[in-house]
Amino acid sequence: xxxxxxxxxxxxxxxxxxxxxxxxxxxxxxxxxxxxxxxxxxxxxxxxxxxxxxxxxxxxxxxxxxxxxxxxxxxxxxxxxxxxxxxxxxxxxxxxxxxxxxxxxxxxxxxxxxxxxxxxxxxxxxxxxxxxxxxxxxxxxxxxxxxxxxxxxxxxxxxxxxxxxxxxxxxxxxxxxxxxxxxxxxxxxxxxxxxxxxxxxxxxxxxxxxxxxxxxxxxxxxxxxxxxxxxxxxxxxxxxxxxxxxxxxxxxxxxxxxxxxxxxxxxxxxxxxx
Amino acid sequence: xxxxxxxxxxxxxxxxxxxxxxxxxxxxxxxxxxxxxxxxxxxxxxxxxxxxxxxxxxxxxxxxxxxxxxxxxxxxxxxxxxxxxxxxxxxxxxxxxxxxxxxxxxxxxxxxxxxxxxxxxxxxxxxxxxxxxxxxxxxxxxxxxxxxxxxxxxxxxxxxxxxxxxxxxxxxxxxxxxxxxxxxxxxxxxxxxxxxxxxxxxxxxxxxxxxxxxxxxxxxxxxxxxxxxxxxxxxxxxxxxxxxxxxxxxxxxxxxxxxxxxxxxxxxxxxxxxxxxxxxxxxxxxxxxxxxxxxxxxxxxxxxx
Numbered sequence: 419x420x421x422x423x424x425x426x427x428x429x430x431x432x433x434x435x436x437x438x439x440x441x442x443x444x445x446x447x448x449x450x451x452x453x454x455x456x457x458x459x460x461x462x463x464x465x466x467x468x469x470x471x472x473x474x475x476x477x478x479x480x481x482x483x484x485x486x487x488x489x490x491x492x493x494x495x496x497x498x499x500x501x502x503x504x505x506x507x508x509x510x511x512x513x514x515x516x517x518x519x520x521x522x523x524x525x526x527x528x529x530x531x532x533x534x535x536x537x538x539x540x541x542x543x544x545x546x547x548x549x550x551x552x553x554x555x556x557x558x559x560x561x562x563x564x565x566x567x568x569x570x571x572x573x574x575x576x577x578x579x580x581x582x583x584x585x586x587x588x589x590x591x592x593x594x595x596x597x598x599x600x601x602x603x604x605x606x607x608x609x610x611x612x613x614x615x616x617x618x619x620x621x622x623x624x625x626x627x628x629x630x631x632x633x634x635x636x637x638x639x640x641x642x643x644x645x646x647x648x649x650x651x652x653x654x655x656x657x658x659x660x661x662x663x664x665x666x667x668x669x670x671x672x673x674x675x676x677x678x679x680x681x682x683x684x685x686x687x688x689x690x691x692x
Numbered sequence: 693x694x695x696x697x698x699x700x701x702x703x704x705x706x707x708x709x710x711x712x713x714x715x716x717x718x719x720x721x722x723x724x725x726x727x728x729x730x731x732x733x734x735x736x737x738x739x740x741x742x743x744x745x746x747x748x749x750x751x752x753x754x755x756x757x758x759x760x761x762x763x764x765x766x767x768x769x770x771x772x773x774x775x776x777x778x779x780x781x782x783x784x785x786x787x788x789x790x791x792x793x794x795x796x797x798x799x800x801x802x803x804x805x806x807x808x809x810x811x812x813x814x815x816x817x818x819x820x821x822x823x824x825x826x827x828x829x830x831x832x833x834x835x836x837x838x839x840x841x842x843x844x845x846x847x848x849x850x851x852x853x854x855x856x857x858x859x860x861x862x863x864x865x866x867x868x869x870x871x872x873x874x875x876x877x878x879x880x881x882x883x884x885x886x887x888x889x890x891x892x893x894x895x896x897x898x899x900x901x902x903x904x905x906x907x908x909x910x911x912x913x914x915x916x917x918x919x920x921x922x923x924x925x926x927x928x929x930x931x932x933x934x935x936x937x938x939x940x941x942x943x944x945x946x947x948x949x950x951x952x953x954x955x956x957x958x959x960x961x962x963x964x965x966x967x968x969x970x971x972x973x974x975x976x977x978x979x980x981x982x983x984x985x986x987x988x989x990x991x992x993x994x995x996x997x
Contacts, residue, residue, distance in 0.1 A: 447785075480866075483869075483870045484869075484870075485866055485869055485870060501872075504870075504871060504872050507870070509867060509870040509871075511864065511866050511867055511870075515864070515866060516863060516864045517729075517731075517863070520729060520862070520863045520920075521729070521914065521917060521918050521919055521920050521923050522859070522863065522918075522919065522920055523918070523919075527863075530860050530863070530864070530867065533856065533857075533860055533868075533871060533873075534871035534872060536856075538854075538857065539853050539854065539856075539857075540856075541855075541856060542856070566918040582867075586871070
């Protein structure tokens, strides 16, 4: 039932770390958006990129995907430049980055995830249709396959984007705010899919804005504010000091944060881990 | 009255005018679909205006008024206008509407300067270049129609071959880039095809009105369908139908200019589509809303039992 067509667990892993970033600086005109980023993302983790507005979270993903030019620095995916490793990468852009009134349906959007495999000029056929339907099924959207995309709710649109990335059958996924403004059903569907992917040793790099769920959803954290403030396992990096360093004084308003941080430091280890 | 239908087939002039207008509508309709969906309806307007100096320059350089020569000139400056817009948007802080405005006015201004210069040069053969401002379909000869048909066929074949690529590029250019499509080159190609559509229409509707033939059929088609393929096909049909209708009206009511009649026919289709298209039409929309209100009102009065 599961993964009839999607190749997988047996696929040989490419050598090297999923993502390595060295001395990356990105500047739009005068202002640096990212400054001297050094980053290594290990295999098979669910990684949150967290930071205040304007911290450069989306820009970091786009720089890794070669969508914005780096002013300086090097980026590699499994040891090679992005252009050579595209087939290993899946991408979920921000939902608001496209016009959802575009005349197309959910199935069609998911099939776009296969265009890279199909190649130029050839059209998607029955194989692509079957894979796309399976991917829609995994996010609970198979009943909406022929729905015009503007008739879907925001959460459903987000799940269609996720299904499109699943169709890419990638080794590492980059997702830009997949949980932003979605309903509870969608949030549950997305996190289930992300966990299943991690169980199959996929690496997931997710721009995330909800500090309340960082600890529950993710096992690796990249705390960003133009520079990398902290990067590592959530238990070690999701601390009050780090959060204050990234967010400034504003973090004091976040009440939910104190409990785990204090418990963590007083009892010695992850008392509130799930 | 049925004479007009017979004439479309057998009358040499009317046949050329009708075919030329239909071709313009067909090609403009398909490429306009992408322009409208990418919210670049005004791009066609800028490109059409950018074609004018090319027409004048082609005449100044060659002394020929052969449509093929002028079309090449129009295509060259239209294409330069395209590159200018893409560069301005990419390299400066100006937004796209400013880039479009700059290219439109600068190129059109240059075109008028060249045309005025030609008129005052005392060259008697120049008479008639002005017709590219508003178009003059009656001057279409069979040779023009054949040229339009061939270039239109090339443009439409490219769209047919790269339909999937143009679709993903129009819907989600960032994702397209992430899976390896050269979006910069796709942009130049698609815009160049719009230039081709503009050039095909110049002799019939002229630089000033050409944009309408890119926008109107596509805007109307969007009202009736939720699929890109059928939108392009319907837009092509609306464009061609406006072309034929405009040609027939302008001939049967003497002294009405063809180009503007084609545009008016397309506009009529837009108005009907916006009002009456089943899902998106304003009329059904307001009827649905009124019925819903009535039902809510009734439910409100009967509910507390």
